[in-house]
Amino acid sequence: MDVLTALGGGTGVMVVAAVSAYRKSRRAQRVAAAAPAPAGGGRAIDPTAYGMAPGDRIDTTKASSDPEGEAARAAALAGDWRTPAAYLEAAGSDWDLRWRRLGYLAEAAAEDDAFVKAWQAARPDDPSAALVHADGMVMLAGKLRGALGAQHTTHEQFDAFHRVLADSEAACLRAAELAPEDPSPYIARITIARGLGWSHERFRTLWAEVVSRAPHHFGAHRAALQYCCAKWQGSHELMHEFARQAAASAPPGDLLAALPLFAVFEQEYRDGNEDIYRLPATAAAVDAAWRVVAAAPAGHHRLPEVRHILANALECSGRYAEAVEQFQLIGPFCGAVPWTYYGSPLKAFGGSRATAVAGWEDAGRPAVPQV
Amino acid sequence: MRTAPRPADGPALLPPGGIGFLARGLLALALLAGFYLLALGIVGGLLAVDVLLAVNSAHPFGLGGLKVYAVSAVLAYPVLRTVFLTHRHKPAPEPLPGLSVGPAEQPVLWERVRQLADEYGTRAPDELRLVAEANAQVCEDVRLLGLLPGRRRMELGIPLLIGFNQAELDAVIAHELGHFGNKDTRIGGLTHSGRRAVAHTVHALHERAARNRAAHAAELAASAAVRRAKGRRTRTPQASGGVDQVLARIFAAYAGLYLTVSAAVSRRQEIAADLAAVRLVGRDATASALRRLPVIDTALEYHLHRYAMVGWEDGLLPLPGQVYGGLAHLLAEPGRREELGRLEPEAADAEHDPYDSHPPLPARIAAVESLPPDGRATTGSGPALALLSAPERTVAEVEAVTLPPESAGMTRLDWPELARRTGRARHAAGVDALRQAVGRDLPAAALLAEVMTGHLREIADRLPKSPQARAATGRAAREFTRPVLRSALSDLVLIVLADAGTADWDVSWAEPVRLRLPDAVARGLPAALDAAVADVPDRQPLRTLLADAGLPLPPAPC
Structure with a gap:
C-alpha cells in the first residue's frame, strides 16, 4: 500500500474528529441561545397546565408547608419559650421528629437567643432548652461562616465560625448529660465534626453514640452523609458506601431508602454533569426510593424533602412521567436540596421541572407505571 | 559566596589550574549549541519525513500528501517562530547593586583585597561594591565569548562585614578571588546567555499553549451550555494546550538537562574556590566562614523583619546606618548567639536541589575540614567592620542606595523611640x-x-x-x-x-x-x-x- 495514502487516511480521521467536535460545540451554543431563559431545559412550558405552580408563585425558603413548625419558630423569635418548648417535647421519643422540630427552634435561636435565655432561666436543667441552646450555636457558627467555599470566606468569618463552634461543643456535651437517651446532642456534634475536620476515627466514635440511640435516624444520616462526602472529610466512594449500607439496613418502607439519592446528587453537583444517572446502581437506587415514597404515609415529616431529591433523580434518569408526578406533589416550594445548592434554586427547580414536562410530552404523555 | 544567581556561574572542573578553562568553555558552548540543534532537529526531522514521503509516493500532491505537509508545517511553525524568529529583548542593564567604593575611600579594605589577589596570583578586581545582602560575589565583563578577559567586579555584603571577623572575611574574599583565578567568571557570560535562550523558548511556548488552552476551553464551555440552561452547575473537562504544550515539554526537558549539567559544573567550581580560600587564609577560617554564613543570613532576616523594618508601614526607620548596623546588636546578644548557634544543624539537614549552583554547605564544610590542619588561627583578628574607614557613615551610605526610595522621606528614630x-x-x-x-x-x-x-x-x-x-x-x-x-x-x-x-x-x-x-x-x-x-x-x-x-x-x- 502507498505509505502516503495510509498516513493520509490517518490524518483524515483526525481531521474528521476535530470537525465533528467543533460542530457539536456549535450545536450546543445554538441550543443554549435558543433556550428560553426562565424555563431552561429546552423549551418554555406553562406549569399551570400540568397542575403545577407558576414560577413566580414558588416559595424558595422551604421544602413544604409546615404551619406548626413555623408557628413555633415565630413564637420563639417573639421571645416566648413555652410554645417552642411544648412543640419540641410533643415529639416525645420519636427522635427523628424531635430532630426535625429542633431545626425550627435552633434557627430561631441562631437569630435571637432571648427565648433560650428565658427558658434556661426558668428551667435551668431542662434538656430541651440545653439542646436548643447547643444546636442554635452550631447553626449560628454556620451562619457566621457563610455558605461559600473557603476561598470566598474571610478570616473574620472563619475566626467567628471556629470560636462559636468550639463553644457549641461544650453546650452539646451539657445537653447530652441532661438527656443521656437522646441522640440529638450527638447529631448536633456531627456538624461540629465536619466544621472542625475531625478524623475518621474520632467521627466513628461519635457515630456509634448516635446509632446506639437511634439506628435509622433520617436526619442523623443526612448529616453524616455530609461528613462522608468529598467536599468535607470523605470521598465519593466513602459517601456512596455509607448511603448504600444505611439504605440496605433500614427496615422495609423506611424513607432512608432515599439516602443514596442524596449521595448521587452530591456527586452530580461536584462533577458538574449527569453521567452518574447512567449507572445501573443509580437506576436501582432511584427505583427503590421511588417505591418507598409511593408507599409512605402521606403526612410523614420527611416526605417533602425526599420528594425533592427524588424528582430531580427521576428527571435526570429520563423517567419523566414519574418525575412529573413528583413535581405535582411537591407543590409551590423549592427551598430544598438539590435546588438550594445552586445560585438560583428557583431556576434549577424550574429547569428540572420543565425538562421533565417536555420529556413527558415528547414521549407521548405515558402513564406513571404501577408500583 | 553562597546564594543569588551569579553571572560568574559556569562550568569548571577539578583542581585549579587543571584541564579547566578550555574544557569548561567548550562544554558551555556545546550546551548552548545543543539547544539550537534540538530546534533544528525537530524542524529538519519533519522536513525529512515530508521529503521521503514525497519521493516515495506515487501521488506526492494527492490529498494524503498535502495533509502530511500541512501537519508538519503546524508542528514546525511554533519551533521556528519561538526559537529563531522572536526577537529576545536583552534585559536593560540593571543599575549595579550597592555602593561602589574606591581605594581612596576604603584604603584598608582595598589593600586587603589586593594583597590576597597578589598572594593567590590573580588580577585584583577593578571595582569593589558594598551590598546589602549576606552574600559576596564576583563577575567579569568578558569579550568574545569569554576568550578575552575584562573588567572585574567584586561585591561584598555589609552583613558579612558586620558578622564576620577579619579572618573569616579574608576567607570570603579569597573564595571569590578563586573564581577569578579559576577563570569561572570568563565562562559565566556564555552559560548565562544559554540559560536565557532556553528559558525564553520554554516561556514563549508555554504562552502559546496557554492561548490554545483558552480557545479550547471556550469550545468545551459551549457544549456544557445545555446543562447550564437547565439552571445547573457545569464542569467541563480540562482543555488542552495543543502542539505548543508538547513542544514546551520537550524544550523544558532540555532546559532541565542544561541546568542540571551547568549547575553540577558550577558546584565543582565552588569546591575549587573553597580550596583556594583554604590555601590563602587557612582551613579553619574558611570552615568558620562557611559555618557562619547561614547564621548571619538568618539573623539578618530576623533583624530586618522584627527590628529594622517594624515601623516601615508607619514611615518610621531606625537612625541612618542602624537598618543594617543594628544586626551587630542582635549578634552581640548572648541569648541570640546561642539560639543562632542551634540553627546550624538544621541547615545541614536541608535537602539538596539538583539545580542549585552551589553544593550543600555541610558538604563544603566537610570537604574543607577533612583537609589536614595548617595551624593558622581564626581568632585574634578583630571584627571585619574595622577594615572600613568611617564604618558608620559607610553603612549609612550603603543603606541610602539599597533601601527602597520611599525610605528617603521617613522619620529616623533611635531604637527606644x-x-x-x-x-x-x-x-x-x-x-x-x-x-x-x-x-x-x-x-x-x-x-x-x-x-x-x-x-x-x-x-x-x-x-x-x-x-x-x-x-x-x-x-x-x-x-x-x-x-x-x-x-x-x-x-x-x-x-x-x-x-x-x-x-x-x-x-x-x-x-x-x-x-x-x-x-x-x-x-x-x-x-x-x-x-x-x-x-x-x-x-x-x-x-x-x-x-x-x-x-x-x-x-x-x-
Whole structure:
C-alpha cells in the first residue's frame, strides 16, 4: 500500500474528529441561545397546565408547608419559650421528629437567643432548652461562616465560625448529660465534626453514640452523609458506601431508602454533569426510593424533602412521567436540596421541572407505571 | 559566596589550574549549541519525513500528501517562530547593586583585597561594591565569548562585614578571588546567555499553549451550555494546550538537562574556590566562614523583619546606618548567639536541589575540614567592620542606595523611640475607629471615659464593619461585632495606659519589641475586656483594673 495514502487516511480521521467536535460545540451554543431563559431545559412550558405552580408563585425558603413548625419558630423569635418548648417535647421519643422540630427552634435561636435565655432561666436543667441552646450555636457558627467555599470566606468569618463552634461543643456535651437517651446532642456534634475536620476515627466514635440511640435516624444520616462526602472529610466512594449500607439496613418502607439519592446528587453537583444517572446502581437506587415514597404515609415529616431529591433523580434518569408526578406533589416550594445548592434554586427547580414536562410530552404523555 | 544567581556561574572542573578553562568553555558552548540543534532537529526531522514521503509516493500532491505537509508545517511553525524568529529583548542593564567604593575611600579594605589577589596570583578586581545582602560575589565583563578577559567586579555584603571577623572575611574574599583565578567568571557570560535562550523558548511556548488552552476551553464551555440552561452547575473537562504544550515539554526537558549539567559544573567550581580560600587564609577560617554564613543570613532576616523594618508601614526607620548596623546588636546578644548557634544543624539537614549552583554547605564544610590542619588561627583578628574607614557613615551610605526610595522621606528614630512609636502605631487604628464611632475628636483618656459610660452596643454598631458583618443580623451580627469592639477597646486602654506612663514598649535585643504592662494589668486585662464585650456587658472589671492602675474613671450612669 502507498505509505502516503495510509498516513493520509490517518490524518483524515483526525481531521474528521476535530470537525465533528467543533460542530457539536456549535450545536450546543445554538441550543443554549435558543433556550428560553426562565424555563431552561429546552423549551418554555406553562406549569399551570400540568397542575403545577407558576414560577413566580414558588416559595424558595422551604421544602413544604409546615404551619406548626413555623408557628413555633415565630413564637420563639417573639421571645416566648413555652410554645417552642411544648412543640419540641410533643415529639416525645420519636427522635427523628424531635430532630426535625429542633431545626425550627435552633434557627430561631441562631437569630435571637432571648427565648433560650428565658427558658434556661426558668428551667435551668431542662434538656430541651440545653439542646436548643447547643444546636442554635452550631447553626449560628454556620451562619457566621457563610455558605461559600473557603476561598470566598474571610478570616473574620472563619475566626467567628471556629470560636462559636468550639463553644457549641461544650453546650452539646451539657445537653447530652441532661438527656443521656437522646441522640440529638450527638447529631448536633456531627456538624461540629465536619466544621472542625475531625478524623475518621474520632467521627466513628461519635457515630456509634448516635446509632446506639437511634439506628435509622433520617436526619442523623443526612448529616453524616455530609461528613462522608468529598467536599468535607470523605470521598465519593466513602459517601456512596455509607448511603448504600444505611439504605440496605433500614427496615422495609423506611424513607432512608432515599439516602443514596442524596449521595448521587452530591456527586452530580461536584462533577458538574449527569453521567452518574447512567449507572445501573443509580437506576436501582432511584427505583427503590421511588417505591418507598409511593408507599409512605402521606403526612410523614420527611416526605417533602425526599420528594425533592427524588424528582430531580427521576428527571435526570429520563423517567419523566414519574418525575412529573413528583413535581405535582411537591407543590409551590423549592427551598430544598438539590435546588438550594445552586445560585438560583428557583431556576434549577424550574429547569428540572420543565425538562421533565417536555420529556413527558415528547414521549407521548405515558402513564406513571404501577408500583 | 553562597546564594543569588551569579553571572560568574559556569562550568569548571577539578583542581585549579587543571584541564579547566578550555574544557569548561567548550562544554558551555556545546550546551548552548545543543539547544539550537534540538530546534533544528525537530524542524529538519519533519522536513525529512515530508521529503521521503514525497519521493516515495506515487501521488506526492494527492490529498494524503498535502495533509502530511500541512501537519508538519503546524508542528514546525511554533519551533521556528519561538526559537529563531522572536526577537529576545536583552534585559536593560540593571543599575549595579550597592555602593561602589574606591581605594581612596576604603584604603584598608582595598589593600586587603589586593594583597590576597597578589598572594593567590590573580588580577585584583577593578571595582569593589558594598551590598546589602549576606552574600559576596564576583563577575567579569568578558569579550568574545569569554576568550578575552575584562573588567572585574567584586561585591561584598555589609552583613558579612558586620558578622564576620577579619579572618573569616579574608576567607570570603579569597573564595571569590578563586573564581577569578579559576577563570569561572570568563565562562559565566556564555552559560548565562544559554540559560536565557532556553528559558525564553520554554516561556514563549508555554504562552502559546496557554492561548490554545483558552480557545479550547471556550469550545468545551459551549457544549456544557445545555446543562447550564437547565439552571445547573457545569464542569467541563480540562482543555488542552495543543502542539505548543508538547513542544514546551520537550524544550523544558532540555532546559532541565542544561541546568542540571551547568549547575553540577558550577558546584565543582565552588569546591575549587573553597580550596583556594583554604590555601590563602587557612582551613579553619574558611570552615568558620562557611559555618557562619547561614547564621548571619538568618539573623539578618530576623533583624530586618522584627527590628529594622517594624515601623516601615508607619514611615518610621531606625537612625541612618542602624537598618543594617543594628544586626551587630542582635549578634552581640548572648541569648541570640546561642539560639543562632542551634540553627546550624538544621541547615545541614536541608535537602539538596539538583539545580542549585552551589553544593550543600555541610558538604563544603566537610570537604574543607577533612583537609589536614595548617595551624593558622581564626581568632585574634578583630571584627571585619574595622577594615572600613568611617564604618558608620559607610553603612549609612550603603543603606541610602539599597533601601527602597520611599525610605528617603521617613522619620529616623533611635531604637527606644522607634519601639515606642511603632508600638503605639499598632494600636492607633482601634482608637481612631472608636473616636469615629463616638463621633467626637476626643483625646484618648476622654474617649475612654466616654466609651466606659456611653451606650456600648450603639458605639459597637458604629465601628467599621466588613461587608459580611454588615449583612449579618441578630446574633450573628453581634458575634461579628464582638471581636472588633474588643480589639478597639483593648487598643484604647493600652494607649491611655501608655499616655499615663503605666505601659511602655521597649526594645530588647534578646526578644522582639514588646509591650510592658504592670503585672496586675497584664493578668486581668483579657478577662476584663471579655466581660466588657459580653452579651450582657459588664464594664466594672475594666473600671476596677484601670482604677487600680491609677486611672480612675468617672462613675458609670448605671
